[in-house]
Amino acid sequence: MTHVVRGGSLQEETVLRSMYEARKRVFVDLLGWDIPVLADRYEIDQFDGPSTVYLIAAERDGTHLGSMRLLPxxxxxxxxxxxxxxxxKAPPASGKIWEISRFCLSRDLRAAERRQVRDHLVTMAASFALEQGIGGYCCVADMPWFSQILSFGWECRPLGLPRTLACGMLGAMQIIITEDTPALMQAAGVWRPAPVQFAAAAAA
Structure with a gap:
């Protein structure tokens, strides 16, 4: 199932709790990021708040498959x-440009499933932007993820040269979203509007 959740309260949504748990497993347990963890279970930081929008792919029972965080x-x-x-130059500062961060895929997925969820999430992001009148996204990415983002078919522009920081080599880019974006992503083979349901499919 596809969820668009506004606001980051743990009390509101089962899918949010599952997402925060998945983020802790990926970003803290796997990647070793030095970031806040709540109750030794949930990865939540200062950017998870009332103005945050989450795009979440989950099973029918709320089990997290993948997610991303969006902020104006x-x-x-x-x-x-x-x-x-x-x-x-100065970082973007506009209600028409949003940031994608905390792109998270469940560690329990197989490689082929990860790609399906990834493609569905970036499709969700492009669709959300077109529905909401958002002209584009920006993001921070390490070099492997930076290369993946460039391969999705949408138009990308670097915001500066990549730099080696304490957490590794990172770059920033802007993603341009227009009415042509779905066709460009479809040509790149990543446009996947239908939700993914692995557990449901296995039980059928």
């Missing part, structure tokens, strides 16, 4: 507040 850049956000040095 006219408020606090990761690139502008934590990594502004990755931008050659």
């Amino acid at each position: 850049t006219n408020g606090p956000y990761l690139l502008g507040d934590i990594f502004p040095e990755l931008c050659e």
Whole structure:
């Protein structure tokens, strides 16, 4: 199932709790990021708040498959507040440009399933932007993820040269979303509007 959740309260949504748990397993347990963890279970930081939008792919019971966090850049956000040095000019600051961060795929998925969920999430992001009148996204990425983002077919522009920081080599980019974006992503083989349901399919 596909979920668009606004606001980050643990009390509101089962899918949010599952997402925060998955983020802890990926970003803290697997990648070793030094970031806040709540109750030794949930990865939540200062950018998870009332203005945050989450795009979440989950099983019918709420089990997390994949997710991303979206924030308008006219408020606090990761690139502008934590990594502004990755931008050659001033970081974006507009309600028409949002940031993608915390792109998270479940560690329980097989490689082929991970790609399906990944493609569905980026399709969700492009669709959400077109529905909401958002002209584009920005993001911070390490070099392997940076290369993946470039391969999705949508138009991308670097915001500055990649830099080696304490957490590794990172770059910042802007993703342009227009009415042509779905066709470009479809040509790249990543446009996947239908939700993915692995557990349901296995039980059928």
